[in-house]
Amino acid sequence: MARAIIVGAGPNGLTAAARLAAEGWEVEVYERAPYIGGAAASSTDIFNNSIVDLGAAGHPFGIVSPAFNALKLEDHGLEWLSAGYEMAHPFEGETAVLLSRSLTATAEELGADAQAWEKLHAPIVENIDEHIANLLAPILRWPRYPARLAQFGIPSVASASILGKTFFSTERARALLAGSAVHAIASPTQPFTGAFGLLFGALGMRGGWPVAKGGTQSIIDSLSSVIHAYGGKIFTDCNVSDLRELPRAEATILNLTPRQVLQLRGTSLPHHTRWILSRWKYGTAAFKVDFLLSEPVPWSDPRVGRAGTVHVGGTVAEISRAEKSAASGRMPD
Ligand SMILES: Cc1cc2nc3c(=O)[nH]c(=O)nc-3n(C[C@H](O)[C@H](O)[C@H](O)COP(=O)(O)OP(=O)(O)OC[C@H]3O[C@@H](n4cnc5c(N)ncnc54)[C@H](O)[C@@H]3O)c2cc1C
Incomplete structure (x- = not known):
């Protein structure tokens, strides 16, 4: 069986992992945070058990996504x-x-x-x-x-x-x-x-x-459920710094930003690709503020x-x- 390694368990990395697992690949996902989801994770720690989406909250593209639809995420708890x-x-x-x-x-x-x-x-x-x-x-x-x-x-x-x-x-x-x-x-x-x-x-x-009912985390949890259903593995608390320390694989997917890719050792990227990545200009960042309301906004x-x-x-x-x-x-x- 061909093996795929995915670095980064954000929604894109997990979607790639789920699609490959469904196609019969042996997949292993490595995530540096103690939780999966990246900028699409939710937390109940901030407002005393109320669900807070740490990043993504609204999903106009999610509901029509051909990749999500192919995975039948609704069968894995997404609503x-x-x-x-x-x-x-x-x-x-x-x-x-x-x-x-x-x-x-x-x-x-x-x-x-x-x-x-x-x-x-x-x-x-x-x-x-x-x-x-x-x-x-x-x-x-x-x-x-x-x-x-x-x-x-x-x-x-x-x-x-x-x-x-x-x-x-x-x-x-x-x-x-x-x-x-x-x-x-x-x-x-x-x-x-x-x-x-x-x-x-x-x-x-x-x-x-x-x-997503239950917060954006439930999209992440449904992707994780697909991966596990096909025998895939997800490792958290794994900061990948050198690809040579990971198992050998036919495919390695880096669900990272250009600067993060350049910092990785063992990528054996061609000089030209490194040059292109080093010139990548990051756009304006997004941040969000969450309010827990005591009453509806008037x-x-x-x-x-x-x-x-x-x-x-x-x-x-x-x-x-x-x-x-x-x-x-x-x-x-
Ligand atoms: C404040 C905010 C609000 C947003 N709102 C919306 C919204 O409402 N709707 C919407 O559709 N999108 C929204 N987005 C965008 C959406 O969150 C991103 O497009 C999406 O999370 C990108 O997914 P990704 O998997 O590519 O990357 P990420 O979610 O960034 O995941 C990358 C993962 O890689 C991990 N990682 C990094 N380096 C390493 C390493 N060396 N080893 C192991 N793991 C590593 C990180 O910890 C992270 O978990 C928002 C983003 C932000 C920041």
């Missing part, structure tokens, strides 16, 4: 939960705009821009499975549905702010698009953020932006309290300012 609304975007002194799991219901929120919203999003929402098959697939291959890629067309290169100005007449519709776009961790004034905003919004209007529009995600970024100009500050190392207002 997705959705709120009444997928997302709310409040505005000062006005009602909020709500993103629902319906293109029509979302468009109806937008008054003068209802038709434009529907027209812009319909080709993506209606063919979301094919778009996902194109986008969440290995990158060095011909897309499965090339005609669907063309549906992004010119909007795909535009920034979310230009796309919003071109297609919408109201600030509310523009901000709704920009709020989704900045999940790419980039200012909505940057190229390609328009396509990301369209896709992220479309995911909400189709599969939703769910959370939103002036009570519908906001029924949304799973709330974008408190304000107008496109305010979102752009905040993203630009973060990107240049300043704390946004």
Whole structure:
């Protein structure tokens, strides 16, 4: 039996391990932390037994992921939960705009821009499975549905702010698009953020932006359950510093960042690859603050309290300012 070694038990490393184990490989996963999950782990230590996701919390890509679906994670305890609304975007002194799991219901929120919203999003929402098959697939291959890629067309290169100005007449519709776009961790004034905003919004209007019941850790636990069901092994508290200390394997997967890969001994990487990795420029980091609420947030529009995600970024100009500050190392207002 061929053996695969996976270094790093984040969601990607565990998914690779589960897929290989299901294909008959003998897999061994090594994780340096005392727990598995990386930035997708949850903890009950912070707020006295309440579940806190330490990193990832919302899973618009998780629920449609072809890799997760192939593993039938629901048979291993994973359950997705959705709120009444997928997302709310409040505005000062006005009602909020709500993103629902319906293109029509979302468009109806937008008054003068209802038709434009529907027209812009319909080709993506209606063919979301094919778009996902194109986008969440290995990158060095011909897309499965090339005609669907063309549906992004010119909007795909535009920034979310230009796309919003071109297609919408109201600030509310523009901000709704920009709020989704900045999940790419980039200012909505940057190229390609328009396509990301369209896709992220479309995911909400189709599969939703769910959370995992029991916290993101339950995605991790279901992946671990698949790995163990196929006889795979996961070792925690194992900081891998030299690959030569691990058992010999036909495949070694490093689920690490470029700098971490360069620090590893025994990788025998070609000089050119090391050079490319050493030039890798890390993007803006993400961090989160968790609040344990004593009572519901008193939103002036009570519908906001029924949304799973709330974008408190304000107008496109305010979102752009905040993203630009973060990107240049300043704390946004
Ligand atoms: C604050 C925050 C919020 C986020 N929110 C969301 C969200 O809502 N939705 C979403 O989809 N995504 C979200 N993300 C992104 C998501 O968490 C990451 O995309 C995901 O965790 C990446 O998974 P990974 O397996 O590639 O890497 P990681 O999760 O980083 O896992 C890498 C693992 O490798 C281990 N490791 C490193 N070096 C070694 C070594 N030498 N030996 C052994 N093990 C090692 C680490 O301990 C870690 O467990 C968020 C991220 C952060 C930080």
